[in-house]
Amino acid sequence: MTAPAPGPTTTTFRQAYREALRDALRRDELAFLMGEDVGMYGGCFGVSTGLLEEFGPERVRDTPLSEAGFVGAGIGAALNGMHPIVEVMTVNFSLLALDQIMNNAASMLHMSGGQFNVPLVIRMTTGAGRQLAAQHSHSLEGWFGHIPGIRVLAPGTLEDARGMLWTALQDPDPVLIFENGRLYGTEGELAPDAGPVEIDHAAVRRAGTDLTLITYGGSLPRALEAAELLLADGISAEVVDLRTLRPLDTTTILASVSRTHRAVVVDEAWRTGSLSAEVSARIMEGAFYELDAPVARVCGAEVPIPYAQHLEQAALPQPEDIALAARELVQDHG
Amino acid sequence: MTSTSPVPAAPDLAEGRRLLHEMLRLRRFEERCVELYSAARIRGFMHLYIGEEAVAVGAMASLRADDAAVTTYREHGHALAKGLSARSIMAEMFGRVEGCSRGHGGSMHLFDAERRFYGGNAIVAGGLPLAVGLALGDKLRGLDRVTACYFGEGAMAEGAFHESMNLAALWSLPVVFLCENNLYAMGTALTRSESQTDLALKAAAYEVTSWAVDGMDVLACRAASRRAVDIARAGGGPCFVEYRTYRFRAHSMYDPELYRSKEEVERWKQRDPIDALDRRLTEAGYLADGERAQMETEIAGEIDDAVAYAEEGTQEPVEDLTRYVLRRASS
Numbered sequence: 001m002t003a004p005a006p007g008p009t010t011t012t013f014r015q016a017y018r019e020a021l022r023d024a025l026r027r028d029e030l031a032f033l034m035g036e037d038v039g040m041y042g043g044c045f046g047v048s049t050g051l052l053e054e055f056g057p058e059r060v061r062d063t064p065l066s067e068a069g070f071v072g073a074g075i076g077a078a079l080n081g082m083h084p085i086v087e088v089m090t091v092n093f094s095l096l097a098l099d100q101i102m103n104n105a106a107s108m109l110h111m112s113g114g115q116f117n118v119p120l121v122i123r124m125t126t127g128a129g130r131q132l133a134a135q136h137s138h139s140l141e142g143w144f145g146h147i148p149g150i151r152v153l154a155p156g157t158l159e160d161a162r163g164m165l166w167t168a169l170q171d172p173d174p175v176l177i178f179e180n181g182r183l184y185g186t187e188g189e190l191a192p193d194a195g196p197v198e199i200d201h202a203a204v205r206r207a208g209t210d211l212t213l214i215t216y217g218g219s220l221p222r223a224l225e226a227a228e229l230l231l232a233d234g235i236s237a238e239v240v241d242l243r244t245l246r247p248l249d250t251t252t253i254l255a256s257v258s259r260t261h262r263a264v265v266v267d268e269a270w271r272t273g274s275l276s277a278e279v280s281a282r283i284m285e286g287a288f289y290e291l292d293a294p295v296a297r298v299c300g301a302e303v304p305i306p307y308a309q310h311l312e313q314a315a316l317p318q319p320e321d322i323a324l325a326a327r328e329l330v331q332d333h334g
Numbered sequence: 335m336t337s338t339s340p341v342p343a344a345p346d347l348a349e350g351r352r353l354l355h356e357m358l359r360l361r362r363f364e365e366r367c368v369e370l371y372s373a374a375r376i377r378g379f380m381h382l383y384i385g386e387e388a389v390a391v392g393a394m395a396s397l398r399a400d401d402a403a404v405t406t407y408r409e410h411g412h413a414l415a416k417g418l419s420a421r422s423i424m425a426e427m428f429g430r431v432e433g434c435s436r437g438h439g440g441s442m443h444l445f446d447a448e449r450r451f452y453g454g455n456a457i458v459a460g461g462l463p464l465a466v467g468l469a470l471g472d473k474l475r476g477l478d479r480v481t482a483c484y485f486g487e488g489a490m491a492e493g494a495f496h497e498s499m500n501l502a503a504l505w506s507l508p509v510v511f512l513c514e515n516n517l518y519a520m521g522t523a524l525t526r527s528e529s530q531t532d533l534a535l536k537a538a539a540y541e542v543t544s545w546a547v548d549g550m551d552v553l554a555c556r557a558a559s560r561r562a563v564d565i566a567r568a569g570g571g572p573c574f575v576e577y578r579t580y581r582f583r584a585h586s587m588y589d590p591e592l593y594r595s596k597e598e599v600e601r602w603k604q605r606d607p608i609d610a611l612d613r614r615l616t617e618a619g620y621l622a623d624g625e626r627a628q629m630e631t632e633i634a635g636e637i638d639d640a641v642a643y644a645e646e647g648t649q650e651p652v653e654d655l656t657r658y659v660l661r662r663a664s665s
Contacts, residue, residue, distance in 0.1 A: 032474065058474060064504065069463050069497025076467020076481075079452060080402075082474060084467075099494075103457050104464060112445035113436025114658040116452065148659045172661040200664040247664050 008189035016161035016190060017047045017123075017179060021085065023195075024169050025055050028083055031169060032059040034070055035087030044089045045125060045184050071097035071122065075105045075174075078120035083169050088124040090132075091140045091178065105174040106149030117172045121165065126154075127180040127218040127268060128316055134304035137312075139268050141178040141217070142275030145246040151175040152245040153199055156183075156220030158190045160243060163197030171199070178245075180218030199244055202252035208238035211262035211326055214253060214279055216242040219266045219317060226266075226322035233323075235330055245275060253279065254286045261292040262329050268316050271299035293333030296325045346553050347620040350611060353395065353552045354621070355629045357387040357608050360411040362633045363420055366641065367410065367427065367441075371587055375645075376427045379456075380441045383411035385582030388607035389514050390415045392555025393482060393577075396563045400450065402481040404465040407442035407456040412484055417449045420640035430647030437650055438658070458519075459485060459492035462511070466498045469507035469572075480508045480566045482559075487576075488519025490536060491527055499540040499574070506571040510562040511537065513574065514549065516581040521593035537574035549579030550605045580605075 011019075024031045033048060033055075039062040042049035052060040063070040067088060074086035088094045094101070101122070108116045128137035145152045151173060155161040161179070168175035205220065206227050213223040220241050227237040240256050242248065257263045263283055267276040280295040301315040364384050370376045383390065386408075394415035397403070405412040413423055418434055426433025427441050435445045435454070443454040452468065455461035465483035472479045489495050490513065502509045513533055517524050530536045537544040543565060547558040555577060562573035580602040584591050591599075615621035 064497075064500060066497035066501060068494050069466065069501050072460075072463020072494065072498070073467035073470055073501060076404075076452075076464035076469075077471040077474070078467070079464065080468045080471030082471045099457055099460060100463060103460055104455070108453075109661060110658040111435065111439050111443050112447075112453070113433070113438045114661075115435070115445050115447040117661045148656075151660070198665070249664075 006192045008191050010187055011190045012185055012187050013161045014047055014184040016158050020162050020165035021051060024165055025059055030083040033085045034061040034063055036063055036065060036089055038087050067093055067096035068100055072100040074120050075100060075118055078118045079116055083119055085121045090136050091124050091126045092135050092138055094124050102147055106147045118174045119172050120174045121168045123177045125181045126178040127182055128305045128312055129182040131307055131309055131312060133307040137305035141245055142269050144176055145275050154178045154217035154245055156217045156241050158188045159194055160197055162194045164199055166196040167199045182218045202243055202249040203241045205241045206239040208236040210236045210260060210330055212238045212240055212256040212260045213264050213266055214240045215266035219268050222319045223266050223322055225319035229319060229323040230326055237326060250282050257283050257287045258290045261290055264296045264325050266298045266317050266322050268300045270302050271297060293329045296329050298322050298325045347618050350615050350620055353391055354611050356391045358629055359633050360387045360414050361608060363637055364410055366637050378440045379586050381408040381586050382583040383408050386514055386579045387411055388552035388555045389549050389577040389579055392552045393512050393559035395556050396560035397482055401479050402450040402452060402468045404452045404461040405484040409444055409454050413444040413451060416451045418446050420636050421643040424640040424644040425647045428644040428647055430644055431650045432647040459489035459494035462494050462498035465509050466501050469509040473507055478567055480563050482510050482512060484512045487513055487515040487524055487533060490533060499542055502572040503540045503542050508566040509572045510566050511574040513576045514579055515576050516579050520585045533576040542572050542574045544574035546576040546578060549577030550607045552607055552611055
């Protein structure tokens with residue numbers, strides 16, 4: 001008689017990310033974590049707390065405030081056969097390293113005629129909702145999604161928070177992981193044997209028949225909440241979690257829209273020239289004749305994210321906003 | 335600054351012949367590139383190293399084959415001196431698949447994994463953080479390799495310079511920062527772009543061993559580089575060397591040179607590093623009659639061969655346009 005498998009444990013995104021880091025540092029001797037305050041401080045958002053004690057300062061490496069310098073150093077170390085995990089505190093700060101990410105990490109393989117791949121992982125916080133105002137709160141992952149030569153991941157579930165890092169680390173190409181800061185403290189159930197997950201496909205997080213809500217990362221819980229609200233109105237919403245923002249899994253998106261015939265793209269990033277525009281365009285290109293209604297979008301307001309809580313919340317897609325857009329789509333195009 | 339240098343020791347003079355050959359090789363290669371550019375065989379931006387050969391040749395002579403080099407967009411000379419073949423470089427400039435970057439990079443982006451030549455970086459100071467990371471990788475794995483990082487003095491106004499110097503010094507990494515001070519950041523003179531024009535002093539602010547050397551004297555360049563490389567390899571942390579040199583030609587092929595006088599250029603040409611070494615070797619009896627001519631013949635043959643190789647090269651099939659964007663295709 002075998003013992004019953006241990007049941008799921010309650011954990012947070014923060015703990016799941018930390019466990020992923022610990023696992024990577026234990027299993028991959030080429031891996032090391034580097035960034036501002038990842039060591040003694042324990043990480044700006046507490047993700048790497050305790051790792052310095054376990055792995056030492058060589059492998060949990062505090063850096064000066066030098067985003068271009070240490071992101072570039074991560075690229076160099078990756079070119080030299082290491083598997084660096086570079087943490088940038090927030091996506092806003094990553095703009096200081098954009099030259100290194102775009103002109104070096106993303107371009108190197110092609111520019112060198114296939115000689116130099118960059119097996120680098122860059123993690124950074126994204127998203128608003130914590131009253132951190134206009135220089136700590138934006139959702140610029142869509143900008144990075146514009147760049148050929150990198151993979152862009154956005155975990156929206158505990159399984160992905162726990163499992164994407166390892167797969168990204170074993171990938172031969174640069175991978176950016178965007179951790180939504182609102183989710184760090186979010187609790188949920190995670191299987192004790194949760195481990196690496198694939199990073200190539202979007203996932204249907206909730207099945208439905210009347211329309212598809214397409215989202216990722218921090219907006220995923222809100223889309224799922226909206227689907228509950230819609231159910232009360234008798235509307236069955238499918239929820240697609242993009243998971244990987246580049247390369248986009250168009251197949252999963254089109255398959256869902258072809259089943260439901262309506263789509264709402266939900267993204268807390270700005271609307272203009274955005275990832276939501278890209279998803280919408282792909283639906284138009286690939287499933288135009290499946291659509292019963294124009295693709296709708298619920299996006300962040302086009303403002304620098306403000307500090308005051310009521311303004312900040314007004315700038316972000318809320319479950320009610322998503323549900324409203326979905327209802328209109330069904331009612332106006334029934 | 336004067337061109338007086340201490341009398342070199344005999345072994346230096348003996349090696350001097352090889353250094354002369356190498357500098358001539360770089361010079362003649364680029365002179366041919368100019369002709370090919372005029373004939374529209376080479377296109378894009380092309381930046382010539384003519385006048386600065388002593389730096390790359392002298393510095394590269396102090397590296398081991400397994401040491402890494404990170405350079406700039408003015409890197410034909412560095413690539414040749416690091417051991418990339420004239421064939422592979424010329425084919426690259428012709429945009430051929432036989433080129434050292436399969437024709438994807440062109441003049442500004444020469445790469446060679448086997449020779450640990452990491453570009454060819456056309457963002458000023460963009461290569462410096464990479465050099466820091468390459469050295470960090472070596473240090474973490476206990477390898478006694480050194481990374482040579484070349485850049486112009488213009489890079490010292492960029493933030494990446496300061497961040498990289500600080501990181502390398504803080505972590506005591508085996509990087510040698512080799513600053514080629516040719517006095518002009520494109521068309522902007524050093525005195526118009528830097529508040530502190532004593533570059534070694536500026537670098538020393540990071541607790542990095544720093545000094546300046548005559549960049550028109552290949553033996554002095556070699557000695558300085560060797561000292562820097564030895565310190566870095568022995569675990570003494572990074573070094574910074576300023577090579578005071580001069581670019582004889584325009585910044586690129588599109589430069590009317592409005593920012594400097596012909597007289598200034600002529601004055602520097604009097605200090606041509608190739609002529610200077612030739613004179614010293616001849617005077618010391620280390621260059622016999624006819625030896626220089628023999629070098630020229632050999633080099634012309636190598637370059638003719640490289641051009642023929644490039645001319646006969648093939649093009650990357652357009653079907654492979656996106657082949658190297660990611661190494662792993664998504665499932």
